[in-house]
Amino acid sequence: DGGITQSPKYLFRKEGQNVTLSCEQNLNHDAMYWYRQDPGQGLRLIYYSQIVNDFQKGDIAEGYSVSREKKESFPLTVTSAQKNPTAFYLCASSMSNEQYFGPGTRLTVT
Amino acid sequence: GENVEQHPSTLSVQEGDSAVIKCTYSDSASNYFPWYKQELGKRPQLIIDIRSNVGEKKDQRIAVTLNKTAKHFSLHITETQPEDSAVYFCAARGQKVTFGTGTKLQVIP
Numbered sequence: 632d633g634g635i636t637q638s639p640k641y642l643f644r645k646e647g648q649n650v651t652l653s654c655e656q657n658l659n660h661d662a663m664y665w666y667r668q669d670p671g672q673g674l675r676l677i678y679y680s681q682i683v684n685d686f687q688k689g690d691i692a693e694g695y696s697v698s699r700e701k702k703e704s705f706p707l708t709v710t711s712a713q714k715n716p717t718a719f720y721l722c723a724s725s726m727s728n729e730q731y732f733g734p735g736t737r738l739t740v741t
Numbered sequence: 742g743e744n745v746e747q748h749p750s751t752l753s754v755q756e757g758d759s760a761v762i763k764c765t766y767s768d769s770a771s772n773y774f775p776w777y778k779q780e781l782g783k784r785p786q787l788i789i790d791i792r793s794n795v796g797e798k799k800d801q802r803i804a805v806t807l808n809k810t811a812k813h814f815s816l817h818i819t820e821t822q823p824e825d826s827a828v829y830f831c832a833a834r835g836q837k838v839t840f841g842t843g844t845k846l847q848v849i850p
Binding site for chain 1: 775784837838839840
């Protein structure tokens with residue numbers, strides 16, 4: 632299970648605040664991904680990055696932003712523009728096809 | 742873009758019986774089809790995958806079949822055990838990975 636970490640495990644924020652979720656990997660993987668998981672909706676892709684200093688919008692990018700300044704790190708910022716931010720957020724990395732997931736961060740916004 | 746549909750959303754089987762989960766995809770360019778198992782409160786983990794040049798793959802009690810013409814693929818679990826209880830996700834990879842909505846499998850002892 633080691634190699635890709637997310638912190639914190641639980642995060643609570645007030646509505647209107649931006650919040651940044653951390654994702655770090657030491658697997659030397661080029662590609663990294665952010666997914667949002669809601670009950671009954673599976674995993675939906677927010678953003679992905681195939682190489683340092685480059686990233687692409689996924690299917691539900693509105694209200695989120697990312698950066699990829701280092702190969703090991705791919706932080707996700709949930710902005711106040713995201714209408715329903717409360718969810719379970721999963722980060723993943725891959726070298727080729729297989730994705731390795733982090734343990735996730737459960738974000739609650741009230 | 743790719744659309745992946747997964748059925749059923751919930752599945753209950755008696756211990757020892759088989760379980761089958763089916764997925765369809767829309768993008769004929771998709772060429773990699775993984776299956777992930779997610780236990781409650783844990784991260785998804787890859788259990789088996791299949792590439793588009795193969796029709797079937799087995800790993801002990803689990804197998805995956807792929808029909809490229811019909812654009813569907815299935816997960817088969819035989820001799821189910823209580824520890825197989827989890828949510829299972831299929832996915833299809835073309836330019837990016839698209840996941841199905843998940844199947845909650847309950848194996849009743």
